[in-house]
Amino acid sequence: MLEDTLLNYIVLYILLELYEVQWQKANTLIGMLAHMYGQYQKSAFVFLLMHPTFYFAIMFAMVSGYNEYSLILLSIKAVDIATKMVLLKKVFIDKELSKELSLALLQPLHKLLPYIGLLIYPPLIYLAFSNPF
Numbered sequence: 001m002l003e004d005t006l007l008n009y010i011v012l013y014i015l016l017e018l019y020e021v022q023w024q025k026a027n028t029l030i031g032m033l034a035h036m037y038g039q040y041q042k043s044a045f046v047f048l049l050m051h052p053t054f055y056f057a058i059m060f061a062m063v064s065g066y067n068e069y070s071l072i073l074l075s076i077k078a079v080d081i082a083t084k085m086v087l088l089k090k091v092f093i094d095k096e097l098s099k100e101l102s103l104a105l106l107q108p109l110h111k112l113l114p115y116i117g118l119l120i121y122p123p124l125i126y127l128a129f130s131n132p133f
Contacts, residue, residue: 006129009060010122016052017121021114023050030091030105032114036084037092044085051081053121060125069128073121 023039026032040047048054057074064070090096091105 006126009125009129013053013056013060013121013125014118016056017117020051020053021117025114027108028106029109032109033084033087033091033105037088040085040088040092047085048081051077053077053117054081060128064128067128069124073124073128076120 024032024035026035036047036050039050054077057070057077061067061070061074090101097105
């Protein structure tokens with residue numbers, strides 16, 4: 001029973017993460033930010049809705065009894081969204097870019113980089129169920 005529940009959570013998370021990767025995917029960080037800014041321009045609420053893994057992390061933390069691994073997952077997702085919002089403000093609203101940040105945003109990304117979340121988060125889900133506190 002626990003294995004089925006765990007597998008369901010992992011599969012659901014992977015599907016949600018793939019959705020996020022697809023709408024954000026671009027060849028550079030500035031391209032990714034441009035995709036995100038398109039949603040942010042509609043509404044900050046729409047932008048947040050486009051990150052279902054964050055809501056999954058909140059739900060998962062509650063379901064797992066606020067296990068330390070689920071809280072790590074939630075913290076990483078929260079910092080990820082906050083960082084994106086800060087970058088959106090700095091790049092597209094305030095238009096305050098240092099030369100170094102401009103160069104970093106224009107660098108090509110490896111094709112597998114957007115999928116790194118698929119390597120990081122499912123093990124945290126597994127650990128949350130394997131080591132209940």
